[in-house]
Amino acid sequence: MIKENAMFIVIGIMFGGIAFGYFLRRVTLFQKMSNPIFYTILLLLFMLGLSVGANKTIMSNLATLGWQALLIAIAGTLGSIIMAKIVYNRFFREREKS
Amino acid sequence: MKGSLLVVSFFALGCLVGWSGYFPEFLLKGDVSMYVLYLLMFQVGISIGSDKKLKDILRSIRPKLLLIPMATMFGTLLAVALVSMLLPKWSLFNCLAIGSGFAYYSLSSILITQLKTSTLGLQMATELGIIALMSNVLREIMALLGAPLFVKYFGRLAPICAGGATTMDTTLPIITRYSGKDLVFVSIFHGMLMDFSVPFLVSFFCSF
Numbered sequence: 229m230i231k232e233n234a235m236f237i238v239i240g241i242m243f244g245g246i247a248f249g250y251f252l253r254r255v256t257l258f259q260k261m262s263n264p265i266f267y268t269i270l271l272l273l274f275m276l277g278l279s280v281g282a283n284k285t286i287m288s289n290l291a292t293l294g295w296q297a298l299l300i301a302i303a304g305t306l307g308s309i310i311m312a313k314i315v316y317n318r319f320f321r322e323r324e325k326s
Numbered sequence: 327m328k329g330s331l332l333v334v335s336f337f338a339l340g341c342l343v344g345w346s347g348y349f350p351e352f353l354l355k356g357d358v359s360m361y362v363l364y365l366l367m368f369q370v371g372i373s374i375g376s377d378k379k380l381k382d383i384l385r386s387i388r389p390k391l392l393l394i395p396m397a398t399m400f401g402t403l404l405a406v407a408l409v410s411m412l413l414p415k416w417s418l419f420n421c422l423a424i425g426s427g428f429a430y431y432s433l434s435s436i437l438i439t440q441l442k443t444s445t446l447g448l449q450m451a452t453e454l455g456i457i458a459l460m461s462n463v464l465r466e467i468m469a470l471l472g473a474p475l476f477v478k479y480f481g482r483l484a485p486i487c488a489g490g491a492t493t494m495d496t497t498l499p500i501i502t503r504y505s506g507k508d509l510v511f512v513s514i515f516h517g518m519l520m521d522f523s524v525p526f527l528v529s530f531f532c533s534f
Contacts, residue, residue, distance in 0.1 A: 238437065239525050241364050245371015253376040261373035262495065268366045269432040270336045273459075275359045276435060277340020280456055282354060285449060287345060293453060296416075297424075297460035299409055304425050304461075305468045305488050307405025311397035312487035313480040319393055320483065 333432070334463060363436050367525070370433075374518065379511075383518070386511050394512065395519045398487040399527075402428065416454065419534035424458040426527035428490030428520050429469060429497075431462035434528050441532040465490065469497050473504040482506060486513050491524055493517035 252258050280286050286293070343349055352358065374380070406425030410418050420442075427434025439455030446454065469489040476484035482505040489497035494517025501513045 238363065238367050238529070241367045242371040242525065245368040246375035247371075248368075249372035249375025249377075251375075252372075253378070255376075258372050258376040261369055261376070265366065265369045265373060268362060268369060269333065272359060272362050272366060272432055272436055273333055273337040274340040274343075275353060275362065276439070276455065276459065277337040277342075278344040278349060279354055279359075279452060280337075281341035281344025282347065283344075283449070283452060286453055286456060287341075289453070290456075293457050294460055296413055297457045298464055299412065300406055300421060300424050300457070300461040301464035301468060303405040303409035304402040304428075304465055304490075305472070307403075308398045308401035308487040308490070309476050309480040309484040310405075311401030312394070312476075312483040315393050315397040316481035316483045319390060321481075 337459070359436065360440060363433075363440070366433070370521070374521075379514070383511055383515050387515060391512060391515060392519075394483055394486060395516050395523070397483070398428065398490060398516070398520060399426075399523070401487060402426070402490070416457075417534070419531045420454055423528050423531035424454070424461050426524065426531060427458055427462040427465075428492075428524060429462050429465040430491040430521065430524045431459050431466065433524055434462055435459035437525065437528045438532060441529055466492055466496060470500055473497075473500045477504045482509065486516050489513075489517070491517060491520035494521065 249258055249261075377383075402425050403422055406421050407418060410416065410421035413421060423438055423442075424434070427438075435455045435458040438458045439451050442451035442454055466489075469485065469492065472488060473485040476488055485497070485501045485505050486493050486509065489501060493501055493513045498510070498513055498517070502510050505513070
């Protein structure tokens with residue numbers, strides 16, 4: 229379904245968008261992108277839901293997948309806030325006191 | 327918060343429609359969702375490029391501030407690597423691909439499903455994408471709800487690192503409220519860098 233160069237296409241399109249947005253930055257229409265982005269995200273997730281719902285194996289394993297997801301989410305959040313504390317104490321706290 | 331509820335309900339609605347089977351067959355082929363993904367990436371690019379604050383933000387950056395997104399990345403990836411040992415079904419790199427969504431659930435889940443289909447097969451790739459979706463939605467919800475606690479026990483930078491790629495939009499209001507208004511540019515800078523790194527890191531880890 230997809231070739232290895234998909235990631236380059238995706239990243240290339242993003243850079244294209246950055247250049248496009250930068251040249252047309254005075255056009256007010258483009259400064260309010262958060263709504264169209266949100267609608268596109270809704271559309272994408274609806275379609276992802278479609279392929280999940282139509283997939284009987286996944287539907288019967290939803291709880292198992294959920295636990296794995298929760299585990300990774302907790303790990304990611306905890307890991308990043310612990311690192312945040314280390315970075316804050318070592319590099320940012322002193323400056324704020326003085 | 328309202329936004330992520332809407333996102334979850336659209337996903338659930340899609341599941342229901344997919345389960346019922348009342349939809350045109352061509353929607354299940356990967357091509358359609360891939361073009362929508364391209365559209366999304368173009369829009370994300372436009373929003374970064376046309377941001378009026380882009381120059382101010384770039385000017386106010388000190389090299390030291392790079393430590394914050396670094397903390398988010400290394401903290402997340404180290405902890406996810408540890409936890410991946412509890413998930414024998416998925417390889418270390420599959421778990422790291424999920425972790426490097428940094429709460430950007432829409433993009434990471436779709437990228438993972440698309441990029442992994444050729445090596446894992448459609449079934450496993452879709453499962454991995456679903457785990458990525460749920461895991462990153464959960465991370466955003468944790469960042470939103472946990473912010474006051476994080477500040478109390480882990481310092482003012484903790485809500486920013488927890489928020490991952492969302493600290494320039496959905497979690498920004500919460501962060502400015504609990505970490506302080508002076509960190510608003512730091513939070514946006516962090517979110518932009520993380521946003522930017524998601525497609526790179528996810529595709530990097532998917533290539534193993």
